[in-house]
Amino acid sequence: MPGQRERLGAAEIAHRIMNTRLLLVIIFLVAFLSIGPSIFAQEGHPLVGSWHGSWGATPEKRTDITLVIDYDGKKATALLNPGLNSVHIDEITLDPSTWSIHFAVEGKDQSGLPVHVSAEGKIENITNVRRSISGTWTEGSAKGSFKIVRDN
Amino acid sequence: MPNIARILRLVGLAASLAWFGPATLSAQTQGPVGKGRPKGPAAAAPRNADGRIAFGPGPGKTTGFWGGGGSIVGKGRGSLATNPTVDEVPFQPWAAALYRIRQGPGQKDDPHARCLPPGGPRQFQTPNGFEILEIADQKKVVILFGGGPRSWRTIYMDGRSIPAANEDRIPTYFGYSTGKWEGDTLVVESEGYNEKFWFHRGGLPHTDALHLTERFSRTDYDTLKYDVTVNDPKAYTKPWSGGFTVPWIYTNWDGTPGGEIQEYLCQDNERDWERLK
Numbered sequence: 068m069p070g071q072r073e074r075l076g077a078a079e080i081a082h083r084i085m086n087t088r089l090l091l092v093i094i095f096l097v098a099f100l101s102i103g104p105s106i107f108a109q110e111g112h113p114l115v116g117s118w119h120g121s122w123g124a125t126p127e128k129r130t131d132i133t134l135v136i137d138y139d140g141k142k143a144t145a146l147l148n149p150g151l152n153s154v155h156i157d158e159i160t161l162d163p164s165t166w167s168i169h170f171a172v173e174g175k176d177q178s179g180l181p182v183h184v185s186a187e188g189k190i191e192n193i194t195n196v197r198r199s200i201s202g203t204w205t206e207g208s209a210k211g212s213f214k215i216v217r218d219n
Numbered sequence: 220m221p222n223i224a225r226i227l228r229l230v231g232l233a234a235s236l237a238w239f240g241p242a243t244l245s246a247q248t249q250g251p252v253g254k255g256r257p258k259g260p261a262a263a264a265p266r267n268a269d270g271r272i273a274f275g276p277g278p279g280k281t282t283g284f285w286g287g288g289g290s291i292v293g294k295g296r297g298s299l300a301t302n303p304t305v306d307e308v309p310f311q312p313w314a315a316a317l318y319r320i321r322q323g324p325g326q327k328d329d330p331h332a333r334c335l336p337p338g339g340p341r342q343f344q345t346p347n348g349f350e351i352l353e354i355a356d357q358k359k360v361v362i363l364f365g366g367g368p369r370s371w372r373t374i375y376m377d378g379r380s381i382p383a384a385n386e387d388r389i390p391t392y393f394g395y396s397t398g399k400w401e402g403d404t405l406v407v408e409s410e411g412y413n414e415k416f417w418f419h420r421g422g423l424p425h426t427d428a429l430h431l432t433e434r435f436s437r438t439d440y441d442t443l444k445y446d447v448t449v450n451d452p453k454a455y456t457k458p459w460s461g462g463f464t465v466p467w468i469y470t471n472w473d474g475t476p477g478g479e480i481q482e483y484l485c486q487d488n489e490r491d492w493e494r495l496k
Contacts, residue, residue, distance in 0.1 A: 194325030
């Protein structure tokens, strides 16, 4: 019965779509819960929260950056690029007299290979919920500018 | 053309600063003008049938409310004589630097100017005043605010504990408050605040670790004494305290007899959101 086979095929496709959606929902929930406490912060420690942006040697050639920063009362720590290749940053130093920041970490490049990553930057528009950090980003032998903006 | 657009944008920013900055601060500092106060010394604080101090008008009366208070830092304008100066506040370095900026150009980014609710001492510093309602049968004290987004806050008086800090406790603007009476003083413990607001006029920084211990007492009919201990180890190096007094208001906002909080909604007049972002 071609018609019946067709109907079963449609049901199977719907079932697979449902499974895919369920998987996506689970992935989203896990990601959301892992960074949840940080994304609520806005007016507290100026580094805390989720930041998005890019770095690169030229305006045309950019690499996306996501940085999720937390503060425990003594030091700021972060997760660079949450996901399979995420890297934990033990400390981001902040000089409040200039709002300049620095960190260095053994990270992973786009292909997942180990690479030394460091950044020197300055927080701009410090009191605004959409403040930004810009400066110099170094990844292995490559060097460029970076700018990340805090999520609202 | 770009230059003209830039000039217009700067003019707009200056106008918004003039509107939300000094004008708002001035009104908040002075609070409502309580015309109509009876001449002579203040009467004794009213008491409920159970003999305890009342924070409302008292038995047989229906009108009046509390105006805006002073500051928990520094002296003058209703602030307590025991308050620390700014230099004595035990800021962490980042918090001190941020506070200095918020005292100046950063004032334009005050979330309260964008009509977000004022948690902590800030709730008693806003124009339009507030009322403290004790609902004995429900074992609650509810504070109604006339200013900002016209919000309210619940203080649980049934002996419960503040829920532990975990992923199930959603941080809020007013935190989670439990209270108890120590004689004629209402002592309130609160935590579970979010970081979306400035908890004090002028931008004293806080974090999600903020714990406040507030002590409300009524020294006479016309005076509410507010004393708060700030404990936020992520923003301050040690707990510290400050407070202010709040005047009882006998009249309506415009000075006519009545003593009713006017209907005011910040959002109704908010016209600069895009420029303030």
